Amino acid sequence: MTTETKIVRFDSLKLDCGVTLAPVDVAYESYGELNQDRSNAILIEHAFSGDAHAAGIGPDGKPGWWDNMIGPGKGFDTDKYFVICSNVLSGCRGTTGPSSINPATGCPYGSSFPAVTIGDMVRLQNKLINHLGIKRLLSVSGGSMGGMQALEWAVAYPDQVASAIPIASTARHSAMQIAFHEVGRQAIMADPDWNTGNYYGSRMPARGLSVARMVGHITYMSDDSMREKFGRRQREKNGGPGFDSVDFEVESYLRYRGSQFVDRFDANSYLYITKAMDYYDLSAGYPSLAASIERATCRFLVLSFTSDWLYPSYQSLEIVNALRGRNRDVAYCELTSNYGHDAFLVEVGEQAEMVGGFLARTLKEVARR
Amino acid sequence: MTTETKIVRFDSLKLDCGVTLAPVDVAYESYGELNQDRSNAILIEHAFSGDAHAAGIGPDGKPGWWDNMIGPGKGFDTDKYFVICSNVLSGCRGTTGPSSINPATGCPYGSSFPAVTIGDMVRLQNKLINHLGIKRLLSVSGGSMGGMQALEWAVAYPDQVASAIPIASTARHSAMQIAFHEVGRQAIMADPDWNTGNYYGSRMPARGLSVARMVGHITYMSDDSMREKFGRRQREKNGGPGFDSVDFEVESYLRYRGSQFVDRFDANSYLYITKAMDYYDLSAGYPSLAASIERATCRFLVLSFTSDWLYPSYQSLEIVNALRGRNRDVAYCELTSNYGHDAFLVEVGEQAEMVGGFLARTLKEVARR
Numbered sequence: 009m010t011t012e013t014k015i016v017r018f019d020s021l022k023l024d025c026g027v028t029l030a031p032v033d034v035a036y037e038s039y040g041e042l043n044q045d046r047s048n049a050i051l052i053e054h055a056f057s058g059d060a061h062a063a064g065i066g067p068d069g070k071p072g073w074w075d076n077m078i079g080p081g082k083g084f085d086t087d088k089y090f091v092i093c094s095n096v097l098s099g100c101r102g103t104t105g106p107s108s109i110n111p112a113t114g115c116p117y118g119s120s121f122p123a124v125t126i127g128d129m130v131r132l133q134n135k136l137i138n139h140l141g142i143k144r145l146l147s148v149s150g151g152s153m154g155g156m157q158a159l160e161w162a163v164a165y166p167d168q169v170a171s172a173i174p175i176a177s178t179a180r181h182s183a184m185q186i187a188f189h190e191v192g193r194q195a196i197m198a199d200p201d202w203n204t205g206n207y208y209g210s211r212m213p214a215r216g217l218s219v220a221r222m223v224g225h226i227t228y229m230s231d232d233s234m235r236e237k238f239g240r241r242q243r244e245k246n247g248g249p250g251f252d253s254v255d256f257e258v259e260s261y262l263r264y265r266g267s268q269f270v271d272r273f274d275a276n277s278y279l280y281i282t283k284a285m286d287y288y289d290l291s292a293g294y295p296s297l298a299a300s301i302e303r304a305t306c307r308f309l310v311l312s313f314t315s316d317w318l319y320p321s322y323q324s325l326e327i328v329n330a331l332r333g334r335n336r337d338v339a340y341c342e343l344t345s346n347y348g349h350d351a352f353l354v355e356v357g358e359q360a361e362m363v364g365g366f367l368a369r370t371l372k373e374v375a376r377r
Numbered sequence: 378m379t380t381e382t383k384i385v386r387f388d389s390l391k392l393d394c395g396v397t398l399a400p401v402d403v404a405y406e407s408y409g410e411l412n413q414d415r416s417n418a419i420l421i422e423h424a425f426s427g428d429a430h431a432a433g434i435g436p437d438g439k440p441g442w443w444d445n446m447i448g449p450g451k452g453f454d455t456d457k458y459f460v461i462c463s464n465v466l467s468g469c470r471g472t473t474g475p476s477s478i479n480p481a482t483g484c485p486y487g488s489s490f491p492a493v494t495i496g497d498m499v500r501l502q503n504k505l506i507n508h509l510g511i512k513r514l515l516s517v518s519g520g521s522m523g524g525m526q527a528l529e530w531a532v533a534y535p536d537q538v539a540s541a542i543p544i545a546s547t548a549r550h551s552a553m554q555i556a557f558h559e560v561g562r563q564a565i566m567a568d569p570d571w572n573t574g575n576y577y578g579s580r581m582p583a584r585g586l587s588v589a590r591m592v593g594h595i596t597y598m599s600d601d602s603m604r605e606k607f608g609r610r611q612r613e614k615n616g617g618p619g620f621d622s623v624d625f626e627v628e629s630y631l632r633y634r635g636s637q638f639v640d641r642f643d644a645n646s647y648l649y650i651t652k653a654m655d656y657y658d659l660s661a662g663y664p665s666l667a668a669s670i671e672r673a674t675c676r677f678l679v680l681s682f683t684s685d686w687l688y689p690s691y692q693s694l695e696i697v698n699a700l701r702g703r704n705r706d707v708a709y710c711e712l713t714s715n716y717g718h719d720a721f722l723v724e725v726g727e728q729a730e731m732v733g734g735f736l737a738r739t740l741k742e743v744a745r746r
Binding site: 184188194195198199200216223226229231235237238240256262266286289320 | 549550551552553555556557559560563564567568569584585587588591592595598600603604606607608609624625626627628631632635655656658686689
């Protein structure tokens, strides 16, 4: 399955901060076929560093970030469903973000890009869905930040979603989650090449962004999975006892992943998107999470993973309990995995079965109405 | 109790890497009185960023880093014991390290400082103990890296220690522990002011060191303790939606601790000491940890804390099991605490009782022989 990222341009988007962005581009991909009554569309939401290329093989020969879950006969079965994935607002993979050209100045926005929320991201996706002529999504799903967007869809557009599948996610970040993000942001901003966000056409803050990504990668794994993958294995030293000679395999891996990230991600997008995640609080403006989540009327499948210490199961349970407290239709499963937060990207078996079964039941439910 | 850091100079110290450092200074403090038969001396080992000022009030009016555990009537009761604490080799608080003057050049060592091991640190402490006329320590104790040194003392100088109390520690770092250290090192080395370690007399790599410390602080706390201490509380914004305006309290706290650290710690010491910790492996050169730890003949009290995810209890249990496998005298207790790795610095009650009781029994044991 070869795929291609398309771009749609909208005239404008009003943001939560009051600013109106104009124009706004959205990069998206789609897989499978939209059925005649347009009832089989599923919106996939990517996590922090993802993009629209969720499945299939892109023009560069690389599989999508959730290719093991999306495709013919897979969890999100493209023989049955029309699956859409778009790059988030303030991203750097086709959708408008800080690295986009500000038409008012002819230069990249940089730090003048307005603050963006998870709500804004979802509002833009809603424009895309309407543009595609889809009145109601069969489901909206994603892991991590993707789960936050799925939750936001469910409460912001209750009439337009039949189900939501937030995975390894949360209704709001904990202090620890904010703290790890803040370290990444500080690493970027400590890099003189960041230059208060105006580095386009000049040197990228590559060192800072790389350090930020290294922190991220540790939090995405688990103590166990790191022990299995690296242990204390050492690589041959390529020098003396200097501190820049790679020694432990885990060091080499993290440096590699850090430097690799710099080639595909924009440092300012890192800052904007992590802030959007940290500020997200589904309960904000409501007396309780339950009072807020009550706006959602769709069916829910909530998944978490045993070894995920970054988005621990208690955060998923908080969502589940709030839904149950308001008599919403919710299924919850904590899946066993050693992979930490990365589990939602790599654990296919049970996750795919849970998702596949839930979608089939949702489709039946929708057809009955 | 007012205390003062003293400095002893030794002619030289042969290091594991083959280099001989000459001369070598050791900064130390002591509390209480050495008894007539010199049998009541306890060596306290500091953790990564600690120093010789373990107890009492220093000339700057600040209490020692373990003042709640060391003093009259406390866990390490200075009415009964003579307590010593010295700054580690490659540190920056009086003991020779990368910021010390290399007599061969008249300039600070910087990156030309030789690689240092936990074994080297302990060998230097052994010189200090001999210098003080102490033939045998009643106990050697410390948390985190302090515990590694306590273990190393027990196996390297079995005739000179009657007991060891490693707390919240490990016989060797896991991949995750190495990984977090590597992030800190990369943050420092990514700072152009680091200048491959030769920044003395110029600008310190303050931004990199601050980021490194922020990472450290997160790992020293627990998800729970961070929720209790900060939650999602926000501070009044001192600007627009910019990314350098402090927002969440946890962000402000981390930045403050980061910038504070820069005033008292040397970036090169950060690199050298974390490398010494990462390389430390008590089982190295032996077929098993048990075969290595068998060299120790002293009594052990091993302590860990329930919420410490950086040095989890399973690492302490690995030590305990190795000792038990060789029929060594070892008591183990996992203490309940919410404070994560910081627990050994803040949890006084049970920890002090365990330590106090263990020391009293050790003293009796020593007297009986």
